[in-house]
Amino acid sequence: MSGEAMASRYFIIYSGKKPTVIEKVKEIEEFIKSRGFIVDSIQIDEVMENGIPADIEALIVLGGDGTLLKSISRLPRSSIPILTINYGRGGYLMNVEPENSIEAVEKILEGRYLVEKTLMLSFKAEGRKIGNALNEAYISPAVPGKIMEFTIMKKGTVFYSGICDALIISTPIGSTAYAFSAGGPAVDNTLESAVIVPVCPLTNTRPVVLAIDEKFIVMAQSRFNLQVLIDGHIQSVFGGNIKLEVEKSEDHVLFINFEGYISFARRIQKRFK
């Protein structure tokens, strides 16, 4: 080997079986190889079973927000930067459109990119970690169309209580996803906060943007089992009483961006179209 460095390795995850996506994956793979780097590609369903190798320089995801959220839940370490290429309907988290993808990949190979460190919220139930949310947790009775009571506490103080069908606890970056559909505001990526939005509130309860300088508590109660759904795919079911601890996760997601690009501006523009 005589001191020679190993070639850098990249990893591509893609969704679905659309020919356009698969063609683009091939195009990117060939481009990366032509520059002398190593690259593998894999369909998202296989990732959920087999995971993502830890020794990669960057992850490239082609798909929509759902594919990205699943990929992130399988990341072996949170220090892997991610390039997101939009093949989704909403694609609020996807920074690059397909027509600009080769140019973006080229910049990555040449190291001409920025990294946007994006916070996640950590959710614990009864002292046990149930997951990190890049977008949000959706807390509801396990039966649709039923109500629950909730209380938000922080620093030992009850902030407010209410009755609703469900409660969405969103990150800033998730504020333009589920929480937005439920009537929440668009919140800037950099504000260290949780956006708490009640769904179908019976009480006069409205969206709240809460600082996450300290953990906060969500107590919920229902005549039915309660369910927590994180990022649309990590599901936990509990009895009719839960106490969730929510705080800034120690892990981050590193999104790849480029000079002059403001992902919050893009998220707003997509939502206000």
Add this chain to the structure above:
Amino acid sequence: MSGEAMASRYFIIYSGKKPTVIEKVKEIEEFIKSRGFIVDSIQIDEVMENGIPADIEALIVLGGDGTLLKSISRLPRSSIPILTINYGRGGYLMNVEPENSIEAVEKILEGRYLVEKTLMLSFKAEGRKIGNALNEAYISPAVPGKIMEFTIMKKGTVFYSGICDALIISTPIGSTAYAFSAGGPAVDNTLESAVIVPVCPLTNTRPVVLAIDEKFIVMAQSRFNLQVLIDGHIQSVFGGNIKLEVEKSEDHVLFINFEGYISFARRIQKRFK
């Protein structure tokens, strides 16, 4: 008896086991008997099993909206007038407060009351009647936190389509119940209409008040089974595709009211408190 008329018969349904409710039921029963009429009382859970006799002059319900909605689903004929006495949290459909209940009963026995004919919506799925709604139908995937697509058609024309977590199809009188929690307007009892409110819409879809001069169609589609929940307690589960026909029911509910009382004004005041 030689041609003597039978004494008029009344029927009381009450909710829960609260001593205050049971005492009030006794007080009303004694009052009715003291005037020479026949009266029976029964707890709501028994009604769901045993039904309501058909030969009564009026039904008296003590409880909240839930108790009333269940009672109505067991009415043997829709021409029975109903006095509603409020022991519920919201009680948007309950016209009389407990402290005025004896006075109200007296007026009924003496025939000094008005009847407010209140429309219901009839729901058919795949040609089969699944229920009448006094308040609303809640259509959603059977799994919480999942989306569905829907299309509203009338007179052979697509009115609009959207994507949401659930769709509420409410009567005017139900507009201050579930539909209101989902962001709908308060609609006057007498407007022959359906209030269509999407829950957590992904699309730019907002509440619509649709005339029901003709039936309309709701098409819904999801990757999960779909559920229709009528008035919070009549549940039907379908596959991932349904076509609902919604129209003004041939049945009505007859609420007992009194001179100078406007139930819509009361509903608004409760909601805007």
Add this chain to the structure above:
Amino acid sequence: MSGEAMASRYFIIYSGKKPTVIEKVKEIEEFIKSRGFIVDSIQIDEVMENGIPADIEALIVLGGDGTLLKSISRLPRSSIPILTINYGRGGYLMNVEPENSIEAVEKILEGRYLVEKTLMLSFKAEGRKIGNALNEAYISPAVPGKIMEFTIMKKGTVFYSGICDALIISTPIGSTAYAFSAGGPAVDNTLESAVIVPVCPLTNTRPVVLAIDEKFIVMAQSRFNLQVLIDGHIQSVFGGNIKLEVEKSEDHVLFINFEGYISFARRIQKRFK
């Protein structure tokens, strides 16, 4: 004369000075003349000064909602049917797109059209009529950013009260205009109702759809003068206390439509885009 009927007369009103509009006006004029009918055209600003002749078969308006609303306020009699051709940004009230306008005019000349009778709301202040609204009245302090108190009464009963920056009282057809921007629902053309929407309410006051079987009263009070703005262009200023009487106007607007066309479906589709 020898029994010969006079040729039917048509009248065109158009907005602005855009060459495309003026060309289309010429095209329509030539088409009408080629069929042996009489036609005149006039710019909207002149209409506001000179009015509209009474002896016309139909009025053709090319422009946006504003042009139409002004034209209607100058109609010599409400029995003149109106064809609306959309050159506006929103154009919620404009039934025909420019590319279909000649076809629509042809149908009118041949009598192959339907008429949609559309209600207006009549507003009286202190017993004096101040105008008919096809869309809405906007009631506010004459100074922006200030609050007023209001009370809605009907049948001698207070329905509700509140504090807000302004109150919008809309017709059903106006529900997708100003009232919609303020958070109101889309209401079907045929529901005889007023949509009451508070702007920036300090109190828990939400949109209400009120039946107009009888007149209703709006009381308003402010530390500043109060202003009523009808359909965006009829302005009346009052002192700090007003009592408005609102009821279904005896006048209607007759919109020209065609078989299979549902204007409410079109209004929704434009708003939910």
Add this chain to the structure above:
Amino acid sequence: MSGEAMASRYFIIYSGKKPTVIEKVKEIEEFIKSRGFIVDSIQIDEVMENGIPADIEALIVLGGDGTLLKSISRLPRSSIPILTINYGRGGYLMNVEPENSIEAVEKILEGRYLVEKTLMLSFKAEGRKIGNALNEAYISPAVPGKIMEFTIMKKGTVFYSGICDALIISTPIGSTAYAFSAGGPAVDNTLESAVIVPVCPLTNTRPVVLAIDEKFIVMAQSRFNLQVLIDGHIQSVFGGNIKLEVEKSEDHVLFINFEGYISFARRIQKRFK
């Protein structure tokens, strides 16, 4: 002088002429004097003319949010801590209820209090400072019921544009005031952000919570003069085109609080009642 320190001086501002307020002012004055300190009291209208002395230890304001906002605009230096005693209708900014006021004053005299440093937003128009907002700026045409176009820019990038009746740019602490009435979220005091809420948007524009790590620009345009109203009482009128620069003010307001008291929890509870 012989080395003796001057006695500390306090200053009381109160609103209105209500006997209860004036009595409480007297009670507080006597209490402060009884402890050997100097105190003066003045009605808010006189403050607007004569100002507030600079050499005081603390300012005590009795009234509602309006009185407080006016007082703050007359503060000679932003390092004066303020005790707020609630005699207002809303009183979202008033931390102490009248019945606890003597106890609160005692703690101040003894130095047993905390100070909550609260950010203000600085507004410049055409390079000229027009004011600091503790609550918000309300930007609108000078004529009610008219629209304006706006664009939000930051870091040289257009974030979004829209058409509306007015735009509210609020601080976090102002988020439960005017911005809340316009549909905005409740935002935590400590999040360094501006809450941007459109009033009656014609476009699909919703509330945005924007980080204020850098200044941002609001461009507005109308066919009418434009008006900026800061904290409900500082009014500036411009032509039909303005460019506002908004940034975190160098000045702060120092609210006096006490151990275990969370003013954001109190603001939410008041709003969600």
